[in-house]
Amino acid sequence: MSTNSQIAFATLGNTVVIPAAASASTGVQALVDARFDAQAVGQYRIINSSANTVFLGVGSTAALATANAVEPIAGNPSPAIVLVPGAVEVLRFGRESFFSGLAPAGASTVYIVQGEGM
Numbered sequence: 001m002s003t004n005s006q007i008a009f010a011t012l013g014n015t016v017v018i019p020a021a022a023s024a025s026t027g028v029q030a031l032v033d034a035r036f037d038a039q040a041v042g043q044y045r046i047i048n049s050s051a052n053t054v055f056l057g058v059g060s061t062a063a064l065a066t067a068n069a070v071e072p073i074a075g076n077p078s079p080a081i082v083l084v085p086g087a088v089e090v091l092r093f094g095r096e097s098f099f100s101g102l103a104p105a106g107a108s109t110v111y112i113v114q115g116e117g118m
Contacts, residue, residue, distance in 0.1 A: 006117075006118065007116070007117040008117050008118070009043070009045055009090055009117040009118060010115050010116055010117050011113050011115040012032075012033040012115045012116060013032075013033060013115070014113070015111050015112065015113040016028055016099070016111070016112045016113070017109060017111060018056070018099050018101045018109070018110040019101065019107070019108075019109060019110075020050075020052075020054045020055075020069075020101025020103035020110055021101075021102075021103055021106075021107045022103070023102070024057060024101065024102040025101050025102075026066060026100065027057070027059060027062030027063065027064070027066050027098035027100045028062070028098060028099055028100070029062070029097070029098045029099075030044060030097060030112045030113075031114065032095035032114050041092055041094055041095055042092065042094075042095045042114050043092050043115055043116050043117070044090070044093060044097075044112050044113065044114055045088070045089070045090050045112070045115060046088070046089045046090075046091060046110060046111070047087070047088050047089075048083035048085060048087040048110050049086075049108075050085060050109055050110075051085045051086075052085060052103045052105040052106050052107075053083065053084055053085060053103065053105065054083040054102065054103045054110055055069050055070060055071050055072075055078065055080035055082060055083075055101065056080055056083055056099060056100070056101055056110060057070070057079070057080055057100040057101070058079075058093055058097055058100075059097070059100075060094060060098070061098060062098045062100075065097075065098035065099055065100040068100070069100040069101055069102040071104055080102065083110065090118050
């Protein structure tokens with residue numbers, strides 16, 4: 001029997017664009033479908049469409065997402081999620097999460113769409 005985490009990913013909302021550049025972008029919210037309110041979390045398909053590594057910041061507010069989009073360096077860990085060029089990930093976050101991107105090597109675009117499945 002399939003569960004939501006074992007079925008093919010199905011979109012349940014609009015795609016949100018997260019710009020990434022040398023300075024972390026302002027956090028953008030990607031809401032989870034209201035039918036998942038009781039779970040308080042949702043799945044997101046995240047695509048780094050650029051040729052640059054993007055450091056994705058996630059947070060419960062726009063400011064926190066922006067603050068979390070920090071490049072990790074030796075001896076200084078970061079809460080950012082590293083998205084290699086061309087990465088396609090399905091990750092689970094709070095249903096009202098905000099996202100921000102940092103791409104020190106050049107302007108990049110990350111696409112995020114809420115849904116369910118893998």
